[in-house]
Amino acid sequence: MDINEIYGYIREDMVQVEERLRLIRRVDFPHLVELLDCSLKGSGKMIRPALALLSGKFYEYNHDHLLAMATAVEVLHTATLVHDDAIDKSAVRRGRPTINEMWGAEEAVLLGDYLFATAGELTASTRNMRAIELFASTLKTISGGEIEQAFNSFNLNQERSQYFRRIAKKTASLFSMSTESGAALSQAPEESIQVLIEYGYNLGIAFQIVDDILDFVGTEEELGKPVGSDLAQGTLTLPALIVMERYPEDSPVKRFFADRGKKENIALAIEMVCSSPIIEESYQVASDYRDRACRNLGSLPDIVNRRLLLELADYVVRRNR
Amino acid sequence: MDINEIYGYIREDMVQVEERLRLIRRVDFPHLVELLDCSLKGSGKMIRPALALLSGKFYEYNHDHLLAMATAVEVLHTATLVHDDAIDKSAVRRGRPTINEMWGAEEAVLLGDYLFATAGELTASTRNMRAIELFASTLKTISGGEIEQAFNSFNLNQERSQYFRRIAKKTASLFSMSTESGAALSQAPEESIQVLIEYGYNLGIAFQIVDDILDFVGTEEELGKPVGSDLAQGTLTLPALIVMERYPEDSPVKRFFADRGKKENIALAIEMVCSSPIIEESYQVASDYRDRACRNLGSLPDIVNRRLLLELADYVVRRNR
Numbered sequence: 001m002d003i004n005e006i007y008g009y010i011r012e013d014m015v016q017v018e019e020r021l022r023l024i025r026r027v028d029f030p031h032l033v034e035l036l037d038c039s040l041k042g043s044g045k046m047i048r049p050a051l052a053l054l055s056g057k058f059y060e061y062n063h064d065h066l067l068a069m070a071t072a073v074e075v076l077h078t079a080t081l082v083h084d085d086a087i088d089k090s091a092v093r094r095g096r097p098t099i100n101e102m103w104g105a106e107e108a109v110l111l112g113d114y115l116f117a118t119a120g121e122l123t124a125s126t127r128n129m130r131a132i133e134l135f136a137s138t139l140k141t142i143s144g145g146e147i148e149q150a151f152n153s154f155n156l157n158q159e160r161s162q163y164f165r166r167i168a169k170k171t172a173s174l175f176s177m178s179t180e181s182g183a184a185l186s187q188a189p190e191e192s193i194q195v196l197i198e199y200g201y202n203l204g205i206a207f208q209i210v211d212d213i214l215d216f217v218g219t220e221e222e223l224g225k226p227v228g229s230d231l232a233q234g235t236l237t238l239p240a241l242i243v244m245e246r247y248p249e250d251s252p253v254k255r256f257f258a259d260r261g262k263k264e265n266i267a268l269a270i271e272m273v274c275s276s277p278i279i280e281e282s283y284q285v286a287s288d289y290r291d292r293a294c295r296n297l298g299s300l301p302d303i304v305n306r307r308l309l310l311e312l313a314d315y316v317v318r319r320n321r
Numbered sequence: 322m323d324i325n326e327i328y329g330y331i332r333e334d335m336v337q338v339e340e341r342l343r344l345i346r347r348v349d350f351p352h353l354v355e356l357l358d359c360s361l362k363g364s365g366k367m368i369r370p371a372l373a374l375l376s377g378k379f380y381e382y383n384h385d386h387l388l389a390m391a392t393a394v395e396v397l398h399t400a401t402l403v404h405d406d407a408i409d410k411s412a413v414r415r416g417r418p419t420i421n422e423m424w425g426a427e428e429a430v431l432l433g434d435y436l437f438a439t440a441g442e443l444t445a446s447t448r449n450m451r452a453i454e455l456f457a458s459t460l461k462t463i464s465g466g467e468i469e470q471a472f473n474s475f476n477l478n479q480e481r482s483q484y485f486r487r488i489a490k491k492t493a494s495l496f497s498m499s500t501e502s503g504a505a506l507s508q509a510p511e512e513s514i515q516v517l518i519e520y521g522y523n524l525g526i527a528f529q530i531v532d533d534i535l536d537f538v539g540t541e542e543e544l545g546k547p548v549g550s551d552l553a554q555g556t557l558t559l560p561a562l563i564v565m566e567r568y569p570e571d572s573p574v575k576r577f578f579a580d581r582g583k584k585e586n587i588a589l590a591i592e593m594v595c596s597s598p599i600i601e602e603s604y605q606v607a608s609d610y611r612d613r614a615c616r617n618l619g620s621l622p623d624i625v626n627r628r629l630l631l632e633l634a635d636y637v638v639r640r641n642r
Contacts, residue, residue: 087427113464120457136441143434
């Protein structure tokens with residue numbers, strides 16, 4: 001099933017989320033409008049709002065609150081991207097220049113703060129204490145994870161467990177926040193909320209692994225940013241960790257980390273990964289997490305959303321951008 | 322009345338706020354502990370928590386929630402300072418190296434995010450919707466104000482109205498959040514909350530004007546950072562605006578903005594301000610705001626807190642650091 005087909009079922013809601021994203025851009029300071037336009041327009045795959053919406057419709061729900069929450073998770077995600085790009089000095093994202101590239105890191109930091117606040121405001125508007133507490137704790141988890149990642153950049157002494165811990169914090173936490181907050185807003189029984197948390201968490205891990213694979217096998221056009229960005233920033237992802245496991249003595253990864261000036265090693269590392277079973281192995285790990293995500297979905301009410309969550313999980317490991 | 326005497330009345334509470342600040346630093350990642358220590362240890366004057374505490378004790382209150390809120394406003398303040406320093410590339414704050422100076426701007430951005438989240442978590446723990454909504458809207462106001470300031474740096478075409486608008490956003494909003502959230506947590510009647518909002522807002526303006534004066538007349542030791550930092554960053558504060566009003570044709574301020582390489586003009590501007598009635602005039606404006614802050618306090622219950630708020634307002638325009 002194609003992503004557009006999945007989204008077809010929630011098209012009206014997604015249009016309303018887009019509309020709410022547009023409303024955020026209506027402020028009385030023209031320069032801020034520009035910054036908001038640049039960061040919120042042409043949003044990405046909108047997976048997080050879709051997760052909140054799909055998770056929030058198994059039981060009784062307040063439509064207005066659910067739309068606010070779906071918008072909040074997308075805005076929170078955007079805020080983290082704006083800060084990430086400033087930190088990584090990335091010039092391109094989704095095929096367009098980043099905020100820091102256009103207006104400098106200073107503006108990117110402040111815009112990210114503004115977007116965090118906006119996401120907080122949207123979350124507060126649901127008046128749901130569980131969603132509100134979850135918002136704060138998730139932002140804490142994400143930034144804590146990013147601090148660990150920054151601290152470990154260009155550090156070769158890392159194992160898979162650290163990688164999984166890191167992506168759990170920086171990606172899975174927001175996926176599970178999306179499903180949990182959606183479910184919590186729909187008066188779902190606690191067991192169903194737990195099933196949806198488990199789904200979101202494991203799907204987030206699978207999603208990030210695939211993201212990390214695509215950073216090796218994708219094209220710049222598909223990715224909307226340069227290939228090999230993770231390695232260039234000194235971040236060891238699953239494919240790079242497998243390289244390190246296979247060739248502990250010497251590898252282009254090791255050589256690049258030892259001398260960051262030798263950028264030719266990035267291309268060599270990409271070639272090594274792509275011409276070996278490392279990609280297949282990484283996809284297998286992602287698929288295992290997809291399976292874990294879905295294993296208990298059967299206990300949710302048998303409505304179309306349940307099938308769409310399964311389809312979405314398949315899409316996550318199958319996508320090429 | 323000395324600040325310590327004012328704080329004497331709320332000493333036990335302030336000790337508990339300090340204790341809560343210490344608890345934030347207990348995390349399981351040693352590097353994060355270092356970052357939190359560096360940013361939260363040796364906090365400044367702690368005026369914002371004092372405002373929340375004093376405002377929160379006119380009526381019935383939940384002590385635990387009030388302490389959480391007082392801690393939240395200090396953590397939120399610290400988060401904004403950490404980001405400000407990263408943006409301004411400031412090397413010193415409160416006489417100690419900044420996070421960006423010690424570990425780089427990247428870590429400062431992420432630590433600031435982590436602190437925002439922590440402040441949000443503390444606010445959420447009060448389970449008071451007004452405080453929660455206020456938290457999000459205040460962060461939005463502050464970052465919006467900072468974006469305006471960044472956008473207008475080294476812009477000579479600014480008037481007093483823009484200056485007041487800017488400091489209202491970047492400083493007064495957090496002062497009035499402190500008094501409003503304290504009051505809202507104490508079941509205060511709406512009129513009393515409004516009096517305390519008015520107090521906090523105007524006191525915040527007075528406070529920032531004095532801060533901006535001290536940037537000219539203080540010593541590096543008193544300020545804990547270089548004198549003339551605002552001008553050096555291209556920010557026009559009240560004393561500099563008065564210089565521009567007095568000498569529209571030519572002034573060291575104008576010359577420095579025209580050519581940032583000529584740093585000698587910063588010292589000349591400081592000299593010009595300090596050897597003229599500009600300082601006195603600026604203090605007069607600050608005193609007017611102090612008076613506005615206090616004019617309706619008389620309608621609050623006649624308990625010791627009311628006198629302490631008056632004393633605190635006097636301290637704010639009298640302090641030299």
